[in-house]
Amino acid sequence: MSVIEARFSAREGKLTGAVEMIHGAGGRATAELIRTLFRRHLDNPLLAQGNDQAAFPVAAGRMVMTTDAHVIAPLFFPGGDIGSLAVHGTINDVAMAGARPLYLSAAFVLEEGFPLADLDRIVASMAQASGAAGVPIVTGDTKVVEKGKGDGVFITTTGIGIVPDGVEISGDRALPGDMVLLSGSIGDHGIAVLSKRENLTFETEILSDSAALHTLVADMVGAVPGIRVLRDPTRGGLGATLNEIAQQSGVGIHLDEAAIPIKPDVSAACELLGLDPLYIANEGKLIAIAPPEKAQLLLAVMRAHPLARDAAIIGEVKHDPHAFVQMRTRFGGNRMVDWLAGDPLPRIC
Amino acid sequence: MKFVDEFRDEALAKGLAAAIAREANPARRYSIMEFCGGHTHAIFRYGVQDLMPENVGFVHGPGCPVCVLPIGRIDNALELAEEHGVILCSYGDMLRVPASKRRSLLKAKAEGADVRMVYSVDDALRIARDNPGREVLFFAIGFETTTPPTAVALRIARAEGLKNFSVFCNHVLTPAALNHLLTAAAVDVDAFIGPSHVSSVIGSRPYEYFTETFRRPVVIAGFEPLDVMQAALMAIRQLNAGHAEVENQYIRVVTREGNLKARAIVDEVFERRESFEWRGLGAVPDSALTIREAYAAFDAEKRFSIVTRSAPDAKSCECAEILRGAKKPVDCKLFGKGCTPDSPVGSCMVSSEGACAAYWTYGRFRREAA
Numbered sequence A: 001m002s003v004i005e006a007r008f009s010a011r012e013g014k015l016t017g018a019v020e021m022i023h024g025a026g027g028r029a030t031a032e033l034i035r036t037l038f039r040r041h042l043d044n045p046l047l048a049q050g051n052d053q054a055a056f057p058v059a060a061g062r063m064v065m066t067t068d069a070h071v072i073a074p075l076f077f078p079g080g081d082i083g084s085l086a087v088h089g090t091i092n093d094v095a096m097a098g099a100r101p102l103y104l105s106a107a108f109v110l111e112e113g114f115p116l117a118d119l120d121r122i123v124a125s126m127a128q129a130s131g132a133a134g135v136p137i138v139t140g141d142t143k144v145v146e147k148g149k150g151d152g153v154f155i156t157t158t159g160i161g162i163v164p165d166g167v168e169i170s171g172d173r174a175l176p177g178d179m180v181l182l183s184g185s186i187g188d189h190g191i192a193v194l195s196k197r198e199n200l201t202f203e204t205e206i207l208s209d210s211a212a213l214h215t216l217v218a219d220m221v222g223a224v225p226g227i228r229v230l231r232d233p234t235r236g237g238l239g240a241t242l243n244e245i246a247q248q249s250g251v252g253i254h255l256d257e258a259a260i261p262i263k264p265d266v267s268a269a270c271e272l273l274g275l276d277p278l279y280i281a282n283e284g285k286l287i288a289i290a291p292p293e294k295a296q297l298l299l300a301v302m303r304a305h306p307l308a309r310d311a312a313i314i315g316e317v318k319h320d321p322h323a324f325v326q327m328r329t330r331f332g333g334n335r336m337v338d339w340l341a342g343d344p345l346p347r348i349c
Numbered sequence B: 001m002k003f004v005d006e007f008r009d010e011a012l013a014k015g016l017a018a019a020i021a022r023e024a025n026p027a028r029r030y031s032i033m034e035f036c037g038g039h040t041h042a043i044f045r046y047g048v049q050d051l052m053p054e055n056v057g058f059v060h061g062p063g064c065p066v067c068v069l070p071i072g073r074i075d076n077a078l079e080l081a082e083e084h085g086v087i088l089c090s091y092g093d094m095l096r097v098p099a100s101k102r103r104s105l106l107k108a109k110a111e112g113a114d115v116r117m118v119y120s121v122d123d124a125l126r127i128a129r130d131n132p133g134r135e136v137l138f139f140a141i142g143f144e145t146t147t148p149p150t151a152v153a154l155r156i157a158r159a160e161g162l163k164n165f166s167v168f169c170n171h172v173l174t175p176a177a178l179n180h181l182l183t184a185a186a187v188d189v190d191a192f193i194g195p196s197h198v199s200s201v202i203g204s205r206p207y208e209y210f211t212e213t214f215r216r217p218v219v220i221a222g223f224e225p226l227d228v229m230q231a232a233l234m235a236i237r238q239l240n241a242g243h244a245e246v247e248n249q250y251i252r253v254v255t256r257e258g259n260l261k262a263r264a265i266v267d268e269v270f271e272r273r274e275s276f277e278w279r280g281l282g283a284v285p286d287s288a289l290t291i292r293e294a295y296a297a298f299d300a301e302k303r304f305s306i307v308t309r310s311a312p313d314a315k316s317c318e319c320a321e322i323l324r325g326a327k328k329p330v331d332c333k334l335f336g337k338g339c340t341p342d343s344p345v346g347s348c349m350v351s352s353e354g355a356c357a358a359y360w361t362y363g364r365f366r367r368e369a370a
Ligand code: SF4
Pocket: B316, B317, B318, B319, B322, B329, B332, B333, B334, B335, B336, B339, B340, B344, B345, B346, B347, B348, B349, B350, B356
């Protein structure tokens, strides 16, 4: 029996012990960590080959590839953890090209001393997320850094996928007159994470919206292949993401505040902390920009999917050489929705 | 949340806008100064100015604690972090404010100083407990609202006998600044909107002096956009009737006497400074607090023998005029050119409650459209 297995069985199925430098040295301990922890959860035929890479047949057409590094504090939060987040985030980045995600890879940077039980939980959660999404993790890597040189666990995931013929989705394709759709309420993820920061004490029942959106995207591009832009408003929230699109496409975007879905608990927490929900991160929402004549159809398709029941049309693309994002406030006034300068910070007084 | 939505109701906003349009006399102008950055922020974030008739305008006052701190005091903080090797704790916005030579606490942090962003003074206390071998310093700023928590922290530190904790006190007082604006700076405004969170501590009484002496109405208002609109209507009504009284829009929290318990704790720990420099206003008598002798062990100014030297604002920066309500952000040559929230020259562009940041972040399209 290996050392890690011994630890595993020692306490009623709970791993004990911690990550040690030797787990990253590439020798027997590394192999054992991979076999007994990573592969135990993530097993699939490609990974089981045990090579340093995964080989698979290539389909015709256009492939997309994306990579994302995940660093988050705390590692476990209401509604998810860094493991499921690393899977969902990358699946979503592939899907936002209108693509069908095929495979993922995952690289772990572990900090010496990190509890193996927590690592086990994280990897199990990745396995669960990738299994549920039908997108296997087919290759990976593990490195260990000395104590104090990491933040527990960093995970980098890479994803590849295939874009169906006739789909041409990109951030620079928005045109004046297009409609802006949002798949659901904003800010849930960011507020769920903030609520667990040790120095912020507020009570909320809000769960992260972390989810894989590729089946929603498949329904959407199936019904409206002419969707021009798709993007998931993660870090920087709706505000930053719309600014990116406006800049890429060289257009203005006008939002209607009253149409933007937001949960009462999220708006209450934002109020308390002096944060603007427009800039709070999401992990299971998407923005779609589509020609006006297709907007109602697209909205209906989105609302039929469980991950987009609260979808709404929230604004319109306008001609504007300044590429400003503006919003008609609930009151009937106007304001800009600017890029964020620095991190959103809770207010002082 | 019920408590928020009631104050953001669109129908109520339209009703108030209509009432203001009806009651504002087209033959005159109404210039209303919102003292506090929280109001400036609400006005811009909700587009309140769009709902006002042409002749009703808001003038932004000096009520942003980050904006009014003079450069010399930030230089002091930099020195403490860099030369005395303390763990310096402060609020996020404060870390980005340019000090002399456009340095900032954030830049010092990048260069290796131990500067930490905290959400409250409690975090600083916790850091002190967790690092008994290090000096931990809380860079305290703010108006009457943030003062009671600092006072409580000092009491806790003394009760626990913390040896490594001190406070660099930069707490300032609203009524003194208002007095200075009306006398020395002679601002040209017709009425004031007073900050409710300050009055929830000090009460509405300290403003009675202004209405009597300077004959300008003061309406104490909450920070919701509807609060601001209602306060504007109340000010307009007073001006039309030739009245100058302290009115309390925010009766849901503010009383005439304020929070007596909080005031007592503040009195126990702090006393008034004879004079304190404000960015934009210069030396203002009786306008700030310092730590009393009984708590001297926790006073960073004594512990590190801090001497504050007055340092000039950046060249061409108009923060001083803006904080006095004498100019608008767009009047500054640097606005949006050398100075943006990503690369601020003056403090008014740093804080989310600063007038320049509010203009740039929420109102830029107006300038482009004009
Ligand atoms: S735009 Fe910048 S430099 Fe000009 S007054 Fe405002 S903060 Fe100062």
